[in-house]
Amino acid sequence: MDKKVGVETLHLFPLLNKKLIELLKSLTDEEWNAQTVARLWNVKDVASHLLDTNLRTLSISRDGYIGEKAENISSYQELVSFLNNLNMTWTNATKRLSPDVLTFLLEITGPQFSAHLNSLDPFENAVFAVSWAGQQTSANWFNIAREYTEKFLHQQQIRDAVGKPGIMTRELYYPFLDVFMYALPYTFKNIAAETGTVVSLIITSEIGGQWNIVKDENKWTLNKKNDLKADATVKIDPDTAWKLFSKSLAPEQILPQVEITGNKKLGQHTLQMVSVMA
Secondary structure, eight states: OOOOOOOOGGGGGGHHHHHHHHHHOOOOOOHOBBBOTTTTHHHHHHHHHHHOOOOOHIIIIIOOOOSSOSSSSOSSSHHHHHHHHHHHHHHHHHHOOHHHHHHHHHHHHHHHHHHHHHSSOSBBBBBOOGGGTTTTSOOHHHHHHHHHHHHHHHHHHHHHHTTTOOOOHHHHHHHHHHHHHGGGHHHEEEEEOTTOOOEEEEEOOOEEEEEEEEOOOOEEEEEEOOOOOSSSSEEOOOHHHHHHHTTTSOOOOOOOOGGOOOOOHHHHHHGGGGOSOH
């Protein structure tokens, strides 16, 4: 059987990066300081984090240099705490950088970041596993796709904060969702159900889509067919979805905006999905 990339994202990085630079160059001083849904970060902090992603990926994955090692990590939550500390120390240090300097550095490192990802064998093991999908080892294509979701998410956080739309399109948003949904079976790993049970998650509008999980004998599996008879169906709008699944909004906050039919308990559990390290 031929190997197949689950979600193609490599071709989207240059476009997403171009839109990011155009966005950052358009911001006023007030907009750079606007609060985002990332709670602890304003727009400038989020841009700084995007730069950190470029630099850290090039250093670790391309150059084989790990400046700070995750030692004595024995749980998922300890790993999250380690990463949160790395992120915070970086954003605190780069508060001394001007918006123009940040934009310049993002503009020159973005193409290098994309070029490195393109150089990787998509089916070799990635440097890091996609832990939020329950994997201990991931192929490069999946880690690249995870990087895409990070790039999309953080740019959308900026756009949301300053009221400048531009990437909530079928071309850019649907692949973001498609990758996020790899967390759905893992979210249900401890949920018992009869074999053949189907839970469907629908992100509404033309930029969304439908994803299902089906209970096999021993596990839940992802299925994107739209003709399955679901035991529970959940419908969420696109704006609510990216905020919910990145933990910017809590399930109880968005229940009025969610439509659940069928088995309510199964349906509500889909709202627990988190497709970021949090």
